[in-house]
Amino acid sequence: MKAIAMTRAGLPSSDPQSLVEIDLPRPEPGPRDLLVQVRAVSVNPVDTKVRANSAQVPRVLGWDAAGVVEAVGREVSLFRPGDEVFYAGAIQRPGSNSEYQLVDERIVGPKPRTLDFADAAALPLTAITAWELLFDRLGVAEGGGEGQSLLIVGAAGGVGSMLTQLARRLTGLTVIGTASRPETADWIRGLGAHHVLDHSRPLAAELAAAGLPPVHLVASLTHTDGHYAQLVEALRPQGRLALIDDPKALDATPLKSKSLSLHWELMFTRSLYGTEDMVRQHALLARVAALVDQGVLRTTVGERFGRITADNLRRAHAFLESHRARGKVVLEGF
The missing domain is CATH 3.40.50.720 (NAD(P)-binding Rossmann-like Domain)
Structure with a gap:
């Protein structure tokens, strides 16, 4: 599967090698995992911080996504293949800048029905936080x-x-x-x-x-x-x-x-430590989706940066590093 990753540590977003396209095997879901076909992502300051400071390579970044469940693990009870979902994921696992991603069902919500994938991808990390x-x-x-x-x-x-x-x-x-x-x-x-x-x-x-x-x-x-x-x-x-x-x-x-x-407040705490109340993030995202569909909350997309490519992700990183952003930066489609 196609993925966009940092393969060298500490490179500035202006360097063409800071984020590059690589090919990875499609992962298999663990017991509580969903395998999600990623349709859209958004870029957050955490992405730029990890790219600038992490020594782990290769590393797929991205902690906001919306997509469709492709397959589920044997203990999954909240979702089934074909469901449209949105989530922020876990900081210690591979991120959303890939065609497919594994994510624990307990930190995933049903995508708002009234939003397309890009508008939905703008919401999870910031809504949870x-x-x-x-x-x-x-x-x-x-x-x-x-x-x-x-x-x-x-x-x-x-x-x-x-x-x-x-x-x-x-x-x-x-x-x-x-x-x-x-x-x-x-x-x-x-x-x-x-x-x-x-x-x-x-x-x-x-x-x-x-x-x-x-x-x-x-x-x-x-x-x-x-x-x-x-x-x-x-x-x-x-x-x-x-x-x-x-x-x-x-x-x-x-x-x-x-x-x-x-x-x-760090929204990754529950997934990072596997807390007993991890599933609260599933309930939280489900509530946010319902509030969006009821017209109480709205998406916060500020900028659209086109398709999910290495070039566009580098541009998005540079934008967040140099601009006082209004709302969120989203990309959609591989």
Whole structure:
């Protein structure tokens, strides 16, 4: 089968050898695996980070896909051949940039019926991350949050685009997003944010200038180390700070006087450690698909980069590394 892989470690996306087409044997499903014929993928910052830092070669990247189940393992009970599915996969297994991929059924959802494969492929990783961050890490109850506020730093990106929708549609939170350009501010408002602040300016001052009090919750999705002091200032006592990025260092001491709590979210944790509640990601994706089909949530495609080829994937990696992306980058078809 055709696959796009990194075969040399540490190459920049501008190098034609950073991602190349290779031929691999079609894999056989394990007991809980689905063998999926991949129809579309999206590219996330994790793809560029793994390409730049992993020493494992050859390695097929890609942690977002939509496709059709080709075959199933002997213990599979949630899907059957012919089902249309979407998923983010597991960081320790070969990725979705191949014609066929194995994925554990417990982290797969039924593809939204109202979306094509490319629009569906934009959703899994960011939907899982946003859902777990909001409901599992920050502890907001679905339908709850009335009288509380959530500040989302980097709300126009992939995770932010989903988090804004989930918080606005499924909770009573006041949703405050941040952006630094008119087009991304408009994007965030279109997704349902009540207020938009400029994160190129001090955030505590931006809140005050907008007539907004300190917030109860913060989801810091990018540049946490640069905004950290401002986030501590912007949070009210006993607030909660959640983050998904990779600050070089984070001193928890400034959180003490306000009794602030710190929460990490990594959507790969359940699959990486084979947790007992892994199947919650299946249920989560099924719920997201239903909400999309009901018109409550929408896809967050920002850019379409054509077919799944080595050239187009290199372009997508370069785009994510050099642009402040709005929504997601998708590719479809081998």
